[in-house]
Amino acid sequence: MAGEIRFEPADRFNAFLTICKTAPHGDGKLAGIPVAVKDNISTAGIETTCASKILKGYIPPYDAHAVTLLKNAGAAIAGKTNMDEFGMGTTTENSAFGPTLNPCDPSRVPGGSSGGSAAAVASGMVRMALGTDTGGSIRCPAAFCGIVGLKPTYGRVSRYGLIAYANSLEQIGPMAKTVSDVSLLMQVIAGYDRHDSTSRDKPFTHTPSADIKGKKVGIPAEYFGEGVDPAVAASVHTAVSKLEELGATTVPCSIPSMKYALAAYYVTCTCEASSNLARFDGVRYGPAPDTKKSWHDAYQEVRREGFGTEVRRRIMLGTFALSSGYYGKYYAKAQIARENVRNDFARLFKEVDVIAGPTMPTVAFKLGEKSDPLSMYLADILTVPANLAGIPAISVPCGIAGGMPVGLQIMGRPFEDETVIDVAYAYEQAVI
Amino acid sequence: MVTEKEVEHIAGLADLGINKDELAEFTHQFNAILDYFDVLDQVQGDTAITHELTNVMREDVIEPSLPQEDVLRNAPAKEDGFIKGPRVM
Numbered sequence: 264m265a266g267e268i269r270f271e272p273a274d275r276f277n278a279f280l281t282i283c284k285t286a287p288h289g290d291g292k293l294a295g296i297p298v299a300v301k302d303n304i305s306t307a308g309i310e311t312t313c314a315s316k317i318l319k320g321y322i323p324p325y326d327a328h329a330v331t332l333l334k335n336a337g338a339a340i341a342g343k344t345n346m347d348e349f350g351m352g353t354t355t356e357n358s359a360f361g362p363t364l365n366p367c368d369p370s371r372v373p374g375g376s377s378g379g380s381a382a383a384v385a386s387g388m389v390r391m392a393l394g395t396d397t398g399g400s401i402r403c404p405a406a407f408c409g410i411v412g413l414k415p416t417y418g419r420v421s422r423y424g425l426i427a428y429a430n431s432l433e434q435i436g437p438m439a440k441t442v443s444d445v446s447l448l449m450q451v452i453a454g455y456d457r458h459d460s461t462s463r464d465k466p467f468t469h470t471p472s473a474d475i476k477g478k479k480v481g482i483p484a485e486y487f488g489e490g491v492d493p494a495v496a497a498s499v500h501t502a503v504s505k506l507e508e509l510g511a512t513t514v515p516c517s518i519p520s521m522k523y524a525l526a527a528y529y530v531t532c533t534c535e536a537s538s539n540l541a542r543f544d545g546v547r548y549g550p551a552p553d554t555k556k557s558w559h560d561a562y563q564e565v566r567r568e569g570f571g572t573e574v575r576r577r578i579m580l581g582t583f584a585l586s587s588g589y590y591g592k593y594y595a596k597a598q599i600a601r602e603n604v605r606n607d608f609a610r611l612f613k614e615v616d617v618i619a620g621p622t623m624p625t626v627a628f629k630l631g632e633k634s635d636p637l638s639m640y641l642a643d644i645l646t647v648p649a650n651l652a653g654i655p656a657i658s659v660p661c662g663i664a665g666g667m668p669v670g671l672q673i674m675g676r677p678f679e680d681e682t683v684i685d686v687a688y689a690y691e692q693a694v695i
Numbered sequence: 696m697v698t699e700k701e702v703e704h705i706a707g708l709a710d711l712g713i714n715k716d717e718l719a720e721f722t723h724q725f726n727a728i729l730d731y732f733d734v735l736d737q738v739q740g741d742t743a744i745t746h747e748l749t750n751v752m753r754e755d756v757i758e759p760s761l762p763q764e765d766v767l768r769n770a771p772a773k774e775d776g777f778i779k780g781p782r783v784m
Contacts, residue, residue, distance in 0.1 A: 567712030
């Protein structure tokens with residue numbers, strides 16, 4: 264029965280930017296279930312800030328398509344979750360409203376950029392949440408907080424109403440404690456939407472199956488190489504052995520384009536960001552520009568005050584990489600590298616059904632541990648290939664290293680989100 | 696190597712604004728990141744990303760747009776039902 268829920272959790276981890284104390288809900292397969300929504304996804308009538316000062320007070324006049332689908336399925340929108348500003352970060356420390364803490368160890372980051380959604384689920388405040396994943400922003404916090412998170416195939420979930428950061432890479436996706444709940448949420452949010460020109464007509468009607476006998480699992484050497492914490496690699500190797508016990512076959516393989524995937528990712532996302540974030544000038548929303556000043560001066564004031572350091576850094580990098588004389592060296596090369604990454608995956612997926620490795624090279628960092636931007640970017644090396652190639656990828660908890668959760672990442676063929684869910688489900692059911 | 700002057704120029708192009716005391720650190724980090732991007736010089740091939748979708752077309756159907764009141768609700772400066780921006784000249 265439709266009604267409303269009371270939602271007044273003690274938010275000890277700063278997971279939420281907005282809490283909806285009374286949340287209406289309808290009937291359907293998510294009837295009355297509180298669902299948290301990342302704060303870069305538009306919610307009509309509920310403040311949506313992207314964790315940025317420049318959008319403080321912004322109330323969207325319409326719902327993102329994924330939110331409309333949640334409501335149609337009866338879900339209660341419980342609140343808006345903290346994140347790295349505009350999705351730019353790996354720790355949720357780049358929020359203008361303070362970092363989210365990791366519920367497994369509050370001295371550590373929850374991962375990012377969907378750190379608030381992950382912490383809200385991991386701490387039990389909500390059963391499920393929406394995140395967004397541009398270069399690992401669902402899978403990283405899922406791994407760091409010990410929950411499940413899926414980056415769907417590009418085009419499978421509408422981006423309408425998602426406040427764009429790098430639109431050729433990002434997808435909205437489900438986060439929950441179990442693979443079944445991730446799958447249930449995916450059933451609700453996937454499908455065609457005419458408001459997103461990259462949307463594909465691929466609804467998700469699957470129920471997870473734990474039968475993975477005969478599945479071939481590729482194990483790329485690059486996912487266990489330099490920079491990957493040996494304790495994390497050991498946990499993932501143990502998980503892979505479990506998949507073999509369940510009847511899967513493992514195949515050693517290689518993704519040579521990994522050596523420039525991270526650079527290709529950061530060039531692409533900063534270039535797209537420099538364009539997408541040009542709209543934030545305080546005219547239609549945001550802090551008022553001084554209308555007596557000339558427009559360049561007025562906009563510069565608004566954007567210098569309104570954007571955080573990492574956002575400004577990425578806009579500048581993208582502006583530089585697209586500028587005359589540098590386009591060929593950076594953006595054009597990055598697009599060729601991206602095609603090479605896609606080709607590497609396409610070649611591997613002729614022989615294997617899924618590819619498995621760690622989600623992140625380490626467990627969650629201490630708060631404030633990584634202050635240098637480049638070393639922070641390097642932490643994304645294992646998650647960005649799936650975004651460059653547009654393929655589905657899931658992170659499922661696979662044990663503990665140094666007291667913190669480790670994520671097993673499973674990547675699959677385009678539009679075979681069902682398969683990565685099945686492999687994750689088989690593993691989860693075997694180790695429960 | 697990118698200089699502080701170039702970083703200041705880029706910040707201007709992007710309408711970002713930059714304070715003098717931020718320039719040294721931004722420039723230092725910029726150069727470290729651009730050094731890392733140099734790995735792209737090794738990329739072989741000449742085919743940029745291909746897309747499976749081409750020309751997503753539809754009929755031009757007239758639908759109701761957002762009421763003016765809703766559109767203006769978030770604008771910090773408005774006058775007579777219009778959004779007010781900084782002067783252009």
